Amino acid sequence: MATPSVEDYMKAIYRASQEAGQVSTQDIALQLAVSQPAVSKMLRRLVQMNLVEHTPYQGIELTEAGRKMAIEIVRHHRLLERYLVEALGYGWEQVHEEAERLEHHISEEFEQRIDLLMGHPQTCPHGDPIPTLEGQIAATVQTTLAQQKPGDFVIQRVSDRDAALLCYLKEQGLLPGTALKLEEREPFGGAFVVQVASKTVRIAPGAAAQIFVSETSGQ
Ligand SMILES: [Zn+2]
Ligand SMILES: [Zn+2]
CATH class of the missing domain: 1.10.10.10 (Winged helix-like DNA-binding domain superfamily/Winged helix DNA-binding domain)
Incomplete structure (x- = not known):
């Protein structure tokens, strides 16, 4: 780098x-x-x-000025990721790197046109919140699947830093917005066994630590 x-x-x-x-x-x-x-x-x-x-x-x-600057770049980054996936057909495992490069170079007008074209999206493809033009940003979910006991959850976001992990999650259908049921943790630090769309998936602890979830109240 x-x-x-x-x-x-x-x-x-x-x-x-x-x-x-x-x-x-x-x-x-x-x-x-x-x-x-x-x-x-x-x-x-x-x-x-x-x-x-x-x-x-x-x-x-x-500082306040520093926060404003950081949030502006985060907004560029996450809008660009969305644009690259939806308009240009990139895989969701490819866009983080590309957005890291582009985020420093787009104008405010370019940013606003992407936002409009994408229909003012709330999150990037990995589920991270996109700040508003005014710099408001929703709280980022920090609780991981690896911290949970059996129950019902929704995937809120996943770490965008590991392309191999993103490919794996996509194959398994573990995308933001997906509901899953955590059935059990295999003994001795083993896999997290989950049900996703009536399919059983065993998720390694290292992957579970990069999937951020919120609990759904039982229906
Ligand atoms: Zn990213
Ligand atoms: Zn992202």
Whole structure:
């Protein structure tokens, strides 16, 4: 990967704060695959630009201006993914990488035309919420299938970072919006056994940890 840009940093900080609350230099270094000194150097620049506040032992926080910038890129990214799948026929396992490149280059007009063409979508193909033009964004579901006991669930979103996982999930019909019944966990840390559309699927723990679900109240 090329040296991450200011926008890449802003998105990485935003993402880490969604997942973990408090964000450290190490989180960002891991996410962007750069050294911690490189992150520290960039953070000083971002503080000067008034995009980030960095207090030792308190972690890294986005300022209001920083949050706005990050959300704008997230909106580009998720709208682009939608466009690539629905209008250009890309596979859902291909679009994250492509959107990572394109998100920095589209104009506001291009963004609005995609939004209109796609009918103002609420989520990207992986189920992540698309921020509104005004910067409002729905809460991202953080509970995974791997954390659940038997019951009824709906897949809300899946991790978009692993193309092999996305291919597997598609084959098994495990897409956002799909209802599933978790029947049991096989003993000794084994597979999660689920019913999807009257088919039994055994999901490995590593995959279950990347499927985010919400519980459905029994009917
Ligand atoms: Zn993505
Ligand atoms: Zn996505």
